[in-house]
Amino acid sequence: MGWDTVIEIRGLGKRFVGQDGGTVEALREVDLDVGDNEFLTVLGPSGCGKTTLLKAIAGLIGWNEGDIHIGGRPVRGPGPDRSMVFQNFALLPWATVLDNVAFGLRMRGVAKAERDERARALINMVGLSGFETKRPGELSGGMQQRVGIARALAVRPQVLLMDEPFGALDEQTRRLLQEELLSIWEEHRLTVVFITHSMEEAVLLGDRVVLMSARPGRIAEIVPVPLDRPRSRDLGALERSGHYVEVTAYLWDRLRDMHEEHSASRVSG
Numbered sequence: 001m002g003w004d005t006v007i008e009i010r011g012l013g014k015r016f017v018g019q020d021g022g023t024v025e026a027l028r029e030v031d032l033d034v035g036d037n038e039f040l041t042v043l044g045p046s047g048c049g050k051t052t053l054l055k056a057i058a059g060l061i062g063w064n065e066g067d068i069h070i071g072g073r074p075v076r077g078p079g080p081d082r083s084m085v086f087q088n089f090a091l092l093p094w095a096t097v098l099d100n101v102a103f104g105l106r107m108r109g110v111a112k113a114e115r116d117e118r119a120r121a122l123i124n125m126v127g128l129s130g131f132e133t134k135r136p137g138e139l140s141g142g143m144q145q146r147v148g149i150a151r152a153l154a155v156r157p158q159v160l161l162m163d164e165p166f167g168a169l170d171e172q173t174r175r176l177l178q179e180e181l182l183s184i185w186e187e188h189r190l191t192v193v194f195i196t197h198s199m200e201e202a203v204l205l206g207d208r209v210v211l212m213s214a215r216p217g218r219i220a221e222i223v224p225v226p227l228d229r230p231r232s233r234d235l236g237a238l239e240r241s242g243h244y245v246e247v248t249a250y251l252w253d254r255l256r257d258m259h260e261e262h263s264a265s266r267v268s269g
């Protein structure tokens, strides 16, 4: 299989200055390559800088050291090659489902007839036909996140950035959306960076799992996932496979080691 790098991150460092004037080092010396069509999952403790990393790739925030290239071009801000799906859905509450999905196309000056047609096709793809004229407040969490995914895909991005998109959903809905996302990815061959708190989710979806360590956020290890593709049809069966059990056991061990190292360094430092 050919390996073309789409996202190239070198020496990325990011510090925040808080309200109290104190500095938080969110990311330190992050190096990461993400391949074309890769599904990369990112796992790490709360506050380790996952959202910060994703927002930097999206071009929504700046950074202090290093650089990020997408398709060979340096990231200087948001661009049509990248879309982000947020944990809290981040839909426009006053706009209909159709207008929410078409929003990015409108921003890009796509004519109304074309953007509505594209939005309808995506709404259909995420299983929300019939809900075009509803507002987000009239939808369940799972339905709102479907709208978020459709909206992100509407601009036909090369890179889809997802920040714990299913974290707020019940288990059944989460499983359905995981399988839907995989089948969309299998069909459209996007590059996905997917952040999650769930080790199970990281393994089920990812080609590789990036383990980040606690503050300052660094990449501790990258673990390849030895599960066959396509996986969209029956994630439940995959969860019972030997490879799945092995790789999750390995990740548990690594996370426990990291936790212990972190505790030890806090005691000594």
Ligand SMILES: Nc1ncnc2c1ncn2[C@@H]1O[C@H](COP(=O)(O)OP(=O)(O)OP(=O)(O)O)[C@@H](O)[C@H]1O
Binding pocket: 016, 017, 018, 024, 025, 026, 044, 045, 046, 047, 048, 049, 050, 051, 052, 053, 215
């Ligand atoms: N705008 C900001 N101003 C100041 N500090 C910030 C800001 N955004 C993030 N931070 C700090 O940077 C660190 C990393 O935050 P980030 O949101 O990237 O973590 P995370 O890994 O996404 O956490 P979680 O899993 O809880 O979502 C945290 O210590 C956080 O307090």
Ligand SMILES: [Mg+2]
Binding pocket: 050, 051, 052, 163
């Ligand atoms: Mg976060």
